[in-house]
Amino acid sequence: MGVVSSIGMNVEENLQSLKTSKTGLCFTQFLDSIHKHELPVCEIPLDDDALAERLGLSVSDGYTRTSLLGLLAVKEALASAGISDMKSATTALISSTTVGGMRNTEVIYHELLSPNLREEYINFLNSHDLGESTERIADYFGVKDFVTTISTACSSSANAIILGARLIKHGIVDRAICGGTDTLSKFTINGFNSLMILDKEHSRPFDDSRVGLNLGEGAGYIILESEALVKKENKKILAELTGYSNTNDAFHQTASSPEGNGAFMAMSEALEMSGLSNSDISYINVHGTATPNNDVSEGRAMHRLFGDALPKFSSTKPFTGHTLAACGGIEAVYAILAIQHSLIFPSLNFKNKMNEVDIAPQTTLLENYEVNHVLSNSFGFGGNNTSIIISKA
Amino acid sequence: MKQPIYINGLGVISPQKTFDVEGFLTEPIEYHENYILALDAAYKEYINPVQIRRMSRILKMTLSAAKKAMQDAGIEKPDAIIAGSGYGCIDDTEKFLLNMLDNKEMMLNPTAFMQSTHNSVAGMVALNVKCNAYNFTYVHRGFSFETSLLDAMMWMQEGKENVLIGGFDENSVNHHTVTNKIDFWKKEKVDAFDLLKTKTIGSISGEGANFMLLSSNKNEHTYGEVKDVKMCYKPNEEELLEALSKFLKKNNLEIKDIDIYLTGLNGDVTQDRIYYRSINELMKDTPVAWFKHLCGDYYTAGSFGLWVAAQICKRQEAPAILMLDGASPKKPIKNILLYNHYRNINHSFYLIQS
Amino acid sequence: MEDLKLKLKEQIIEALNLEGMSPAEIDDAAPMFGEGLGLDSIDALELIVLLEKNYSIRIEDPKDGRAIFESINTMAAYIQSKQIA
Incomplete structure (x- = not known):
């Protein structure tokens, strides 16, 4: 597994931040936006050149920030899985992003359109689409067997994990690198702002006073391997993916249904696949964006499914911000950390229960808590709902 | 099964x-x-x-x-x-x-x-x-x-x-x-x-x-059957030809069984070279068709190609506008091999059967 | 006030792309959301943009929109109250 986010440039740094309640919230250093002193974000405190340097690359070769973050996280993931030779097994790269090269496009858009394009931008003429960053990652590490990109808004990288599992199940590949990468951009900040769901303060998931989310950036990837490959190579297993489901709320273009029907179905189907009962779930890493709509919808769905026996749950979004396509991958890494270190991470900024549903997240770090099965939710625009279950191996 | x-x-x-x-x-x-x-x-x-x-x-x-x-x-x-x-x-x-x-x-x-x-x-x-x-x-x-x-x-x-x-x-x-x-x-x-x-x-x-x-149900609405699809990322010519022959073999077919070879030829000399290599070497006795003069090129043009193939299967005819060099398909039209690539990066084979 | 309402209806028809509708067909008192015009939460956000663009009125909390956008009457009254103030 590998992760970069505003709370750390690798898994270990992320873990330390999660344990010490250190959030990535700040005002942007790198985005030239009129909202830069007004809307806080969770930004990685390195500019593109500094990120590229860590990879031995040069930005002028056309590496977008999205590619660079993805490369860093995949690099760590491959190292942690002990993979140096891509040819040792058929390998898929399934990456995801919502805005691809937009961060770079928006800065030079008028340049790109002008007849006198400056030399330094030539390599960015074909870097806008969402497949581009995936191919940069594939080429850097030499992945050739299977390469694709998913974009289903905020559930994207959880869906990448589902596809990876299914490709392995169908024998198409032995191994899949699954996750997502997204960067902060003026485009997304203004987009979410036009929907009036950004909080000027630190976001407060599941709190009655919540008004919206904080955006973040990052990348998170996990590597799935078939049982046969793991046995053959005698590999150490970090965790097992035991259930997954993707459903559609079919309620509204952006909003979730008030009863959380899609979320309820996704969680129930994932549970059913895993063969676990409700009481087996030790922890739910909720989507928990802190928008008024999401948290009620998700909360009601959890309440419906688990009743009064609701497992410990928390949203890690106040740490990382909402990283859009990356959040499912990042939170899958956090789920594995919770299992490995017997921890439940706190849901920051929670004070009072929502009026609509009588539930409260875990607000402090819980240590020495045996975590066997984590349910991780990722819900997005277009009614897209994904739940995955990660279990102790 | x-x-x-x-x-x-x-x-x-x-x-x-x-x-x-x-x-x-x-x-x-x-x-x-x-x-x-x-x-x-x-x-x-x-x-x-x-x-x-x-x-x-x-x-x-x-x-x-x-x-x-x-x-x-x-x-x-x-x-x-x-x-x-x-x-x-x-x-x-x-x-x-x-x-x-x-x-x-x-x-x-x-x-x-x-x-x-x-x-x-x-x-x-x-x-x-x-x-x-x-x-x-x-x-x-x-x-x-x-x-x-x-x-x-x-x-x-x-x-x-x-x-x-x-x-x-x-x-x-x-x-x-x-x-x-x-x-x-x-x-x-x-x-x-x-x-x-x-x-x-x-x-x-x-x-x-x-x-x-x-x-999964065959009925009066059925146009044809999709047997298989295979993607190849940035293959060199050898890898590509090998992928094609593996693809056919996996589906128990030989080149002579292909009744129409439907290609993504798009008129770009640098891109089309790749199709011509397979046309000249492997498919020299197979009728060749194309479709991008009708829909233009775009990332998902393969889906238009699949529509073409499905229609051909059902109607058992391929309009002359599709056929290259005045070729006519072998009849009955049973196997259509669709090969498309986008800028020599994303290559794909589809096999469609009537 | 009548002038304002007419203008407002024209602006709403344009902003929300209510194709084929004329200002006369919109009842001043009818609810704009749900039953009446059938608008939804995204339209409410578009109306907030409309107020800012055409009347320089900013609504900070989307929840405030509900009462203001109840009907053409309430919306016009709100604009007038802001302009006098």
């Missing part, structure tokens, strides 16, 4: 008369620009007035095409919806982006942002038919539609009966300007039907919304 996968419904909006017509390319339209648009359908017949008012053109195209494909197959609600697109809703993306840059980030309309999301199409189709099932969107260049097809085929092996898939991309002036700078498109005016006579780089930029209802 392996579950056969049938194409039971088609809904295609393209630069040709492919929607709401009985015939199969009976009146082909020749374009003379390097930028061609799909023919608008009577969208209001497919979408109710409350929904349509907010929709961008690509949303109208895709929803109409998706509904048509389901109607054609007699299916009201599929068991999964999977869409693929290289650029997604690029027009709304550009609209919001330009507004943001020109209005200095003030007073921005949320609608364009909301609809700029790549999965707004698949989400909207689900919303429209109240489909709570699996809903995915692939956005990987020349693999966008092919991954959708593969995913659908996997689901049908797992027991889903009816899966709606679609490939869509729209043209936009700004995007055309940008990609023109990297020689994606021809600089000179070109007669589309003579595209292969040009000896220059670049193709013609097209668009389309091409939806299909795949089913």
Whole structure:
């Protein structure tokens, strides 16, 4: 597994931040936006050149920030899985992003359109689409067997994990690198702002006073391997993916249904696949964006499914911000950390229960808590709902 | 046992008369620009007035095409919806982006942002038919539609009966300007039907919304059967030919069994070289067909190719406009091999059987 | 006030792309959301943009929109109250 986010440039740094309640919230250093002193974000405190340097690359070769973050996280993931030779097994790269090269496009858009394009931008003429960053990652590490990109808004990288599992199940590949990468951009900040769901303060998931989310950036990837490959190579297993489901709320273009029907179905189907009962779930890493709509919808769905026996749950979004396509991958890494270190991470900024549903997240770090099965939710625009279950191996 | 996968419904909006017509390319339209648009359908017949008012053109195209494909197959609600697109809703993306840059980030309309999301199409189709099932969107260049097809085929092996898939991309002036700078498109005016006579780089930029209802049931709606699909990422020539021969072998076929070799020839001399190599070496006795002179080139043009193949299977005829060098298909038309690639990066083989 | 309402209806028809509708067809007192015009939460956000663009009125909390956008009457009254103030 590998992760970069505003709370750390690798898994270990992320873990330390999660344990010490250190959030990535700040005002942007790198985005030239009129909202830069007004809307806080969770930004990685390195500019593109500094990120590229860590990879031995040069930005002028056309590496977008999205590619660079993805490369860093995949690099760590491959190292942690002990993979140096891509040819040792058929390998898929399934990456995801919502805005691809937009961060770079928006800065030079008028340049790109002008007849006198400056030399330094030539390599960015074909870097806008969402497949581009995936191919940069594939080429850097030499992945050739299977390469694709998913974009289903905020559930994207959880869906990448589902596809990876299914490709392995169908024998198409032995191994899949699954996750997502997204960067902060003026485009997304203004987009979410036009929907009036950004909080000027630190976001407060599941709190009655919540008004919206904080955006973040990052990348998170996990590597799935078939049982046969793991046995053959005698590999150490970090965790097992035991259930997954993707459903559609079919309620509204952006909003979730008030009863959380899609979320309820996704969680129930994932549970059913895993063969676990409700009481087996030790922890739910909720989507928990802190928008008024999401948290009620998700909360009601959890309440419906688990009743009064609701497992410990928390949203890690106040740490990382909402990283859009990356959040499912990042939170899958956090789920594995919770299992490995017997921890439940706190849901920051929670004070009072929502009026609509009588539930409260875990607000402090819980240590020495045996975590066997984590349910991780990722819900997005277009009614897209994904739940995955990660279990102790 | 392996579950056969049938194409039971088609809904295609393209630069040709492919929607709401009985015939199969009976009146082909020749374009003379390097930028061609799909023919608008009577969208209001497919979408109710409350929904349509907010929709961008690509949303109208895709929803109409998706509904048509389901109607054609007699299916009201599929068991999964999977869409693929290289650029997604690029027009709304550009609209919001330009507004943001020109209005200095003030007073921005949320609608364009909301609809700029790549999965707004698949989400909207689900919303429209109240489909709570699996809903995915692939956005990987020349693999966008092919991954959708593969995913659908996997689901049908797992027991889903009816899966709606679609490939869509729209043209936009700004995007055309940008990609023109990297020689994606021809600089000179070109007669589309003579595209292969040009000896220059670049193709013609097209668009389309091409939806299909795949089913595990063979019935009166069935056009043909999708046997297999295979993607190859950045193969060299040897790897490519090896992949092709493996693909045929896996499906128990030899080259002589292929009745039509349907290619993605696009008139760009540097890109077409790759097709000609296989045509000259392996497929020299196989009738060759092409389709990009009809729909233009775009990331998901393969979905138009699959529509062509499905129609040929059902009708057992291939209009002359499709055939290269006056060839005629071997009859009966049983096996169609579709080979397409996008800029020599994303290569794909499809095998379709009648 | 009548002038304002007419202008407002024209602006709403344009902003929300209410194709084929004329100002006369919109009842001043009818609810704009749900039953009446059938608008939804995204339209409410578009109306907030409309107020800012055409009347320089900013609504910070989307929840405030509900009462203001109840009907053409309430919306016009709100604009007038802001302009006098």
